[in-house]
Amino acid sequence: MGTRPQGSGATPRLGWLAQLKEELVTPEFLALKGFLQKEKQSGVKMFPPENEIYSWSRHTPLHKVKVVIVGQDPYHNHNQAHGLAFSVRPPTPAPPSLVNIYTGIKNDYPSFQRPPNKGGLLTPWAERGVLLLNTCLTVRAHQAASHSNKGWERFTQKAIDIVARVRSHGVVFLAWGTPAGKRVAGINRQKHYVLQSVHPSPLSASRGFPRRFRFSTAELRAREKLARRIEQQFPKPEVAAIAQTAGRIQEFT
Numbered sequence: 001m002g003t004r005p006q007g008s009g010a011t012p013r014l015g016w017l018a019q020l021k022e023e024l025v026t027p028e029f030l031a032l033k034g035f036l037q038k039e040k041q042s043g044v045k046m047f048p049p050e051n052e053i054y055s056w057s058r059h060t061p062l063h064k065v066k067v068v069i070v071g072q073d074p075y076h077n078h079n080q081a082h083g084l085a086f087s088v089r090p091p092t093p094a095p096p097s098l099v100n101i102y103t104g105i106k107n108d109y110p111s112f113q114r115p116p117n118k119g120g121l122l123t124p125w126a127e128r129g130v131l132l133l134n135t136c137l138t139v140r141a142h143q144a145a146s147h148s149n150k151g152w153e154r155f156t157q158k159a160i161d162i163v164a165r166v167r168s169h170g171v172v173f174l175a176w177g178t179p180a181g182k183r184v185a186g187i188n189r190q191k192h193y194v195l196q197s198v199h200p201s202p203l204s205a206s207r208g209f210p211r212r213f214r215f216s217t218a219e220l221r222a223r224e225k226l227a228r229r230i231e232q233q234f235p236k237p238e239v240a241a242i243a244q245t246a247g248r249i250q251e252f253t
Contacts, residue, residue: 010050012057019062019162023155032151036138045141047074048081053137055083057159059126065163066129068173070156070180072199073136076144085132086200090117098122100200133159135179148179157183164192176200 012020023029039046048055074081075095080088086098094102098120105112115121126132135156140146163171164187171192175184177199184194198204 010053012054013061015062016054016057016159016162019166020155020158023158028151028154032155035150039140046138046147047076047078047141048083048138052081052083056085056126056131056133059084059123060129060131062162062166064129065131065167065171068131068133068160068163068171070160070173070175070183071132071134072177072179073134073139073145073147076139076142076146078141081139083137084122084126085134087122087126087132088120090121092120093118094120096202097200100202104200131163135183153179153183160184161186164188177204 011017017024036046040050069085071085074083074085075088079092080095082089086095086101088095088098094114102112102114102119115124122130122132133156136145136147136150136152137156138147138152160173160183164173169191173184173187173192173194175181175194175196180199181196184196187194
């Protein structure tokens with residue numbers, strides 16, 4: 001059982017807020033807020049609920065980020081999106097995109113078992129340091145990409161850049177789909193690993209997501225990078241044991 005996330009539902013968690021506060025008062029973000037307010041006043045149904053837009057920041061504190069999974073926009077049907085990319089709460093069953101993600105994991109980890117209760121809730125991943133961040137954080141009901149190019153891309157770019165700067169070495173960025181790929185284009189590959197793939201949606205997954213994307217590659221590369229960092233800080237006799245303990249960046253199973 002994870003700890004209860006902290007912070008107001010309508011704003012990023014405090015650790016993130018300290019880094020994003022300047023962005024929140026820019027003309028671009030204020031224009032985004034104005035757009036969302038007009039949508040709300042017009043009676044437009046939006047997802048996720050307002051108090052869950054920043055769930056990603058509360059379940060994955062900035063200082064704990066080890067892996068960043070960048071998606072596109074939230075699920076746009078009822079009882080799906082809750083602020084974590086690809087995740088849904090029970091009793092909603094895992095959507096097709098998430099099923100394809102599970103297929104990719106299963107290819108490398110045959111012992112992998114889906115989460116219980118129809119297998120869609122990814123908060124355990126988030127609480128272990130896997131930041132589940134969409135490129136756009138809101139969407140109109142039943143209208144995919146309806147909030148694209150309204151300002152969220154700039155905001156999530158800032159969040160990704162903050163991770164790359166604050167978590168200065170060894171973060172693995174997994175970018176799924178063209179919009180996600182744009183968000184990680186500026187990441188320093190000398191400090192972090194960036195692994196790109198088609199989006200796991202059934203519309204694109206047939207072009208290679210389960211077969212070409214190797215989850216274990218992300219884990220292996222991060223282990224190697226962490227091991228190199230440890231070698232620089234500790235005497236040689238201690239390296240193997242420390243690297244073996246610290247090098248495991250995540251637990252999917």
